[in-house]
Each structure stands twice: as C-alpha cells, then as structure tokens.
Amino acid sequence: MICLGLCSFQAPVAVLGQAPAQDSWANFLGPDGNAQGQPLQLADRTQLEPNLLWTKEIPGKGWSSPVFAQGLVFLTSAIPVSGGKSGDLDLTVIALNAATGEKEWSTKVKTQDGATAPKIHSKNSHASPTIAVGGPLSGAAGGERLYVHFGHMGTGCLDLKGKVLWFTPGLYQKPVHGGGGSPILTDGLVIFSIDAIDLQAVVALKQSDGTLAWKTERNASPSRPFSFSTPTLVTLNGTRLLLSPGSDVLMALDPATGQEIWRVPYKGYSVIPRPAILKDLAFISTSYDNASLLAVKLEGSGKRGEEAVAWKMTKAAPHTPSPLVVGDLLFVVSDNGIASCLDPQTGNVHWQERLGNAYSSSPWFEPGAKGGIVWFQSETGEVHQIRASKKFEKVAKWNLKERTLASHAPYKGELFIRTETHLMKLGSKSRVEK
Numbered sequence: 001m002i003c004l005g006l007c008s009f010q011a012p013v014a015v016l017g018q019a020p021a022q023d024s025w026a027n028f029l030g031p032d033g034n035a036q037g038q039p040l041q042l043a044d045r046t047q048l049e050p051n052l053l054w055t056k057e058i059p060g061k062g063w064s065s066p067v068f069a070q071g072l073v074f075l076t077s078a079i080p081v082s083g084g085k086s087g088d089l090d091l092t093v094i095a096l097n098a099a100t101g102e103k104e105w106s107t108k109v110k111t112q113d114g115a116t117a118p119k120i121h122s123k124n125s126h127a128s129p130t131i132a133v134g135g136p137l138s139g140a141a142g143g144e145r146l147y148v149h150f151g152h153m154g155t156g157c158l159d160l161k162g163k164v165l166w167f168t169p170g171l172y173q174k175p176v177h178g179g180g181g182s183p184i185l186t187d188g189l190v191i192f193s194i195d196a197i198d199l200q201a202v203v204a205l206k207q208s209d210g211t212l213a214w215k216t217e218r219n220a221s222p223s224r225p226f227s228f229s230t231p232t233l234v235t236l237n238g239t240r241l242l243l244s245p246g247s248d249v250l251m252a253l254d255p256a257t258g259q260e261i262w263r264v265p266y267k268g269y270s271v272i273p274r275p276a277i278l279k280d281l282a283f284i285s286t287s288y289d290n291a292s293l294l295a296v297k298l299e300g301s302g303k304r305g306e307e308a309v310a311w312k313m314t315k316a317a318p319h320t321p322s323p324l325v326v327g328d329l330l331f332v333v334s335d336n337g338i339a340s341c342l343d344p345q346t347g348n349v350h351w352q353e354r355l356g357n358a359y360s361s362s363p364w365f366e367p368g369a370k371g372g373i374v375w376f377q378s379e380t381g382e383v384h385q386i387r388a389s390k391k392f393e394k395v396a397k398w399n400l401k402e403r404t405l406a407s408h409a410p411y412k413g414e415l416f417i418r419t420e421t422h423l424m425k426l427g428s429k430s431r432v433e434k
Contacts, residue, residue, distance in 0.1 A: 028130035028182035035364040037410035048398040051426040062127030066409040078126035087114020105162040120178030151179020168210035172199040180228030195227035214258035222247035224269035273322040291317040311347035322362040
C-alpha cells in the first residue's frame with residue numbers, strides 16, 4: 001500500500017444526493033447509493049433456513065439488484081422470446097408483491113434481436129443495470145416511476161402498474177461485454193455512464209419524456225475504453241458534484257448541466273465499482289488489469305494530478321464490488337475474496353482476511369449492536385456477516401447453494417437476495433405482514 005499527500009486540514013462536510021425514505025431501497029446500493037440498510041428482523045442469524053420466507057423463480061436471466069416502491073419489488077430480466085429466433089430476448093421488467101412474492105405484472109420493454117445482439121461476458125447478462133425508482137420529475141418519493149436502462153438497447157420509464165411511458169433508444173452501438181452501469185436520478189434527470197467502443201460519455205435524459213438533456217464526453221482516449229460504473233452524487237461546501245469513473249479517468253460534473261468541474265486521470269479500464277464517499281474523499285477502483293483503490297480529494301478544478309490522490313492501495317483492491325464506508329471505517333472485498341477494513345483517512349489496514357471464493361456483488365451495512373454488520377456475498381452463494389469493527393469478527397456464514405452476482409437489497413427489516421434463477425426473501429416468520 002502506498003500513501004500519498006495526506007490531508008492535514010479539517011475536512012469539509014460532504015453530503016450525498018437525494019435520499020429516499022429510510023425504509024426504501026430505490027436504486028443500486030440503496031439510499032444515495034451508499035449501501036446503508038436498516039436493521040433486519042431475522043428468526044436466526046446463524047442459519048439461512050429459519051429465515052427463508054419465500055423463494056420465487058424468476059424467468060430469463062438478469063443480474064439487476066432488487067428495488068422497491070409501494071410494497072412491490074422490481075427486477076429486470078432478459079427472457080428468451082417464445083417461438084422467436086435463437087438468441088431473441090424480451091428485455092422485461094417484473095413486479096412481485098414484496099410481502100408474498102406473487103407476480104403482480106411483467107412488461108416487455110424492448111425485444112433484442114439475437115442476430116445482432118452483442119457478445120457479453122460470461123458473468124454478465126442483458127439485464128444487469130439496476131432500476132432507479134423516483135418521482136416523475138425528480139428523485140423524490142411520491143408519484144413514483146421506474147427508470148430502466150438496458151445499455152446500448154436503450155432507456156425507458158414505466159409507471160408502477162407496468163405501463164411503458166417512454167423509451168429512448170441507446171446512444172451507442174458497440175458495447176464490450178454488454179451493459180452494466182445503473183442509472184441514477186436527480187433534478188428531473190436520468191443520468192448514466194456510457195463507456196463503449198464508439199462512445200465514452202456521461203448522459204442525462206429528461207425524466208419527463210426521455211429526451212436528451214445533456215451529454216458530456218470523457219475525452220480520455222484510453223486504449224481500452226469500456227467500463228461499467230454507476231455515477232454518484234455528492235454536495236461539497238454547497239457545490240453539487242456528479243462523480244463518474246470510467247476508463248483512465250474520474251470526472252466530476254455539474255449534474256444539472258453536465259459541465260465538467262474537474263478530472264483525475266489514472267490507468268485502468270473495465271471500471272465497475274460505484275464510488276463511495278466520506279467527507280472530502282471519494283473512494284474508487286481503477287479496476288483491470290491491476291486494480292488500485294484510490295482515495296480522491298473532492299475539492300479541485302480542471303485536470304488534476306497526483307496531488308488529488310490522498311492515498312492508494314494496491315494489494316487486494318476490488319475490480320468489481322463497490323467500496324463501503326461505515327462511520328470512520330472503509331470496507332472492500334477483492335474479486336478473489338480478500339476482505340479488508342481500512343482507515344479511510346490514511347488507507348492504513350485494520351484487518352485483512354480471506355473469505356474465499358470469487359466476489360462480484362457489493363457489500364452493504366446493517367446497523368445494530370456492537371457497531372453493526374457488514375454483509376458480503378460470493379458468486380457461489382456464500383453469505384458472510386462480519387462485524388463492522390476495527391477487529392475482525394465473523395458473526396455468521398450462510399450458503400444459498402446457488403450462483404449469484406446481484407447485490408443484496410434490505411427492505412423494511414427483511415432481506416431480498418437475487419440468485420441466478422430465483423428471488424429469495426429472508427426475515428422472521430413471526431412478523432405480521434401488513
């Protein structure tokens with residue numbers, strides 16, 4: 001681990017973007033994208049089976065994580081077209097009753113022609129971006145809409161009854177490994193990153209009708225331009241920043257206009273993790289080939305150099321799972337299963353432990369006694385509950401016995417987990433559903 005130019009001044013307070021209600025989980029990694037959940041009401045924390053309330057089969061294939069609104073849970077999936085040509089897929093939004101798991105509706109948003117469908121990575125799907133839930137003209141709750149993104153195929157808006165209100169075709173044609181980054185909402189805009197062969201940019205569509213509000217190209221010229229990250233919103237000293245990492249560059253934009261405020265170059269591609277924020281620092285991964293975890297100072301302007309990096313970690317940095325800030329601790333897990341707890345101000349390692357197996361889903365935090373719990377989930381379905389502490393303490397370990405790459409979604413004291421073929425709901429059977 002290499003530490004560079006540590007700050008000695010009092011850090012200004014940074015505030016994340018618009019947070020939904022505390023019992024919601026309305027976009028990738030929940031309120032503000034910071035993966036902060038609410039305490040779970042589990043029957044038995046040490047075992048999986050006593051907590052299993054229902055398991056429902058999900059047709060097709062998709063790695064989007066669950067999101068919620070008005071008692072419904074929403075997923076996307078790419079479902080083979082009945083009677084269609086080989087490879088034809090219906091890009092579909094599915095709504096289940098969050099209490100019972102019964103399907104409320106299923107809506108085809110777009111049919112993908114198998115003959116022209118791009119090749120995707122073996123770990124990817126044609127329905128990997130997570131839905132963003134918000135109001136029709138803002139990210140605030142009330143009058144919710146579902147904003148779905150299918151990469152180069154396009155972006156759409158549905159009401160909570162499954163009616164497609166608008167659909168905007170994709171702005172690029174040459175993805176690598178398929179889509180991945182999820183959309184976010186703010187100020188009447190649907191914002192997402194595009195990092196493909198033919199276009200590298202950050203884009204905002206109007207939530208009202210899907211027309212283009214602004215597009216800011218990266219102008220980075222990486223040798224491998226493809227990446228899959230989800231942007232993050234932050235307010236620092238009254239200035240709002242939209243952070244979007246891509247191949248070879250982290251960009252900070254004005255979310256209202258797309259105007260570039262600053263950029264920090266680095267070397268890396270296939271950038272997947274969503275940035276995490278603490279005070280005046282953003283934590284990002286440079287991803288492949290040799291991942292580094294960077295702590296980037298949020299204050300600055302123009303093209304910035306090494307002075308923008310507070311510290312850098314090169315051992316056991318994640319390629320795919322997003323970093324997680326919990327109080328004054330920073331948690332990461334590498335793709336090969338090494339979990340680390342760091343001091344976010346210095347990068348010093350409190351502990352580093354091998355959990356085993358491969359990891360793609362991002363960790364999340366459950367508050368509670370003794371500092372709460374950080375949840376990690378492997379690609380083979382092993383779920384680890386680790387104490388959110390400077391000292392390593394394993395609380396429990398479950399085995400889902402099914403492959404999974406999607407991230408967890410806690411909702412109203414219960415936990416929803418998407419596997420390759422099912423959606424699981426875990427909680428306490430003694431609770432009375434309302």
